[in-house]
Amino acid sequence: MVQSQEQLKKVRIFLGLLRGDTFVNHCSNQNGLRTIQGLLRLRNPEITCEICNKVLALSSRGTAVVLELMLDQHGRHVFGELIDSLNYQQLKLIIYEITKNLDEFVSLTLVKHGSNSIKRVIRLLRRSPLVSLVTNNLCAAFLTIMTNRTGSFVISECFKQLSAEDNKLLYEAAIESCLDLAIDHEGSLSLIRVFNTIQGLQRYQLLYILSANVAYLSQDQEGSYVVQKLISLNNPLLTQKICHHLRGYYATISLQKGGSHIAEQCLDTEWKSWVVEDFLSSLDTPLNAAKDEFGNYVIQKALKVTKKSGSPLYHKLLLCLQPHLSILESGYGRNVFNLITGR
Template structure:
């Protein structure tokens, strides 16, 4: 397969690369004066906009030693590696190299760990971290990656792309200890995350796991703030999810019952809050009839107002009970 000209092939790349230590010194990304022809050729191979199918065919022919030498070249300098994995095509090709050799994976793992936060919060490079967490089998590599995830979890959660990576990692977490550690960290920081433009998506994802212990912990962290969150689009999604489990539902409904009538009325008429109150009625009717009737009693005086607002769905439930206002 030709690379960067018809006379420069993968075999000449490997011949030019010292083994096993790779290229010594600092090798800047292509474009800098001291970048080598070898690195420029590899950069072109990894980031060109076409040829993915031929790239996959090429790496399928490499043995473990060649894969290790290729990984050594790609990671010989952190800036060089970053320039590749932050490129859309470079990220996809590095992902294809992961999981093919334990020795090559060890080299890639070290490179990811050196720039973990930068890689995992980048639009394209973050998928390298996600892929690594899926394919790394070695316990030491997996542990090192999980430790970085725990250390940077809140930074990842509050980043536009980091939250996507963290959500995927949480969903696929296969180590019970680290899974619980991450869930506990999200639950403990649920209030600040729920009010963050990106962090709220992490809280939502954790709640979809339906882990009752974590749901209760999140509800406790949000106690006293559920109504405020319910006025917001994404916050209301979080509160609605809490209403799906008995343990966390009680926390939300008690807060609804304890707020003053005017505030509850405004929430029930709100475009987002109305769905929270509606779901609270439906959830309590199925499992906590005492809370259901207490909520009905508090909402009934506002029936006429609710009919002419976003709270019409709530009014329908109240009217179906055929009670006097």
Template structure:
């Protein structure tokens, strides 16, 4: 059966399920081996696989499954989840992911099957571009017991998820939408405790940035504490500088960053001020202290003023403008 033959219709839906149920079964020798990807020539699995992953009839799928009875829905979910490799291939497909999401939250017994399938391949699901949407949808519709099990898996795999290009996005969404205070705080604590390694990671830094944007005072304080002594070096990096700027915006962590900058020798601070990314950190430090901590502001000005002539001809030109304004004001 080709994909073209597997058009979306109610008759195809009803015809496909018993055909697959008869020829493949849910266990035994007919289950495909690990790494198996259904092919057009494999008539045992193609009807359901094509039904889930074909680009045709996307708008009709939700209406179609609404007309299936409980037994048919359970059969469909059983076939989709009875083999982990098969399930993973479906949810990694753009259309397969969307259709599995439509099947979530319909009934407890169907959710139980998908819940078990997701947990079996949790890290693979959470770090895939399309499969991760299935996990995020599951967190929204599963009952409390199933959610708690997923939270536990998130905490266990948090670092691996955060350091993946797709996983970091999924983790950010789950943290934002977390409706359980205990697990939300647990996830924030994992990010805070591992703030240094995440801040230096190409994907993990986005999780730290995201968490800081939630303006959770306790978490921001803990991140600042764990980055104390590392803000200077982070400021030389594109994404690291974003994190340091976020810390400067928070009243509770602003002093931590500024005091670290003031501890630097004048030439080291000048080198940061002339850096492509570090210059933004120094400008932010000057602006927030001028508003909130005038004593720290003048300490920074005094330390930077000897290098005014060097700052004019570099990325530090904005800093030079602030220093020149201070010179005029004190004359």
């Protein structure tokens, strides 16, 4: 404990020896970080100010010490203790330093410890106007960050912690880049997390754009996963729109792994007749799907749902398939053959 001016003087001398790289190195080991954390937990204004000045200085690499701390597995704990200790003006200086260079900021978000440090900043600033400095940078590099697994969770932290108003620009960025996100592996997963938080008019805008482009997305490996998630939202108006926009494409997407799942989902809706009618548009289409690796599951589903509902489309499908039972008896078509013959 620093209980006297003499002890305070010793602490200041100790901190005076830790400059630039020496300070970073000291905080990069467990014993050193505990020492600095202990000093910060005293909440002594003079000591806190001294440490704040240390982290705002440059290392020998020309990088602010604070940035190097944020990237270090031990140093990030010092950073976390520091920002909890600062007054508004000191915190403002730190946030400016973190956000003033977009490239350096983005680099922080894309690696584990830097990402965790930024998420801690977001939690701290959730009721502060300073958070706009962070969200503005996230918007400026939105696509880069959202298509990176580590980075995307920084933006997800904003969606969890911040108000709808503070997230407004981030949601606008998601709407603007939703199609690019949807066809990227990490981006599609990030976009689905947006579904869970976006509300109001912006939610409508996002779902409108995606549903209007389902024919394109359904034929993309990653995009098809997004379409499946859209259907699973169980929004009748949205599902109807998706089923409508896929008319003319069901036979095509049924021959693809992701697309076949979409076609099966659509067969579970009240608009299943649109799917079956697509297959019946050509005499060869049901057979081609029935003997396909993925399409056979769609045909099986179509037969089951139309039979269960008593639809005349069931008999029309049978009329197309029964003349070709000998072809379907082997290979992927055997599943359909067994279903029709009851074997």
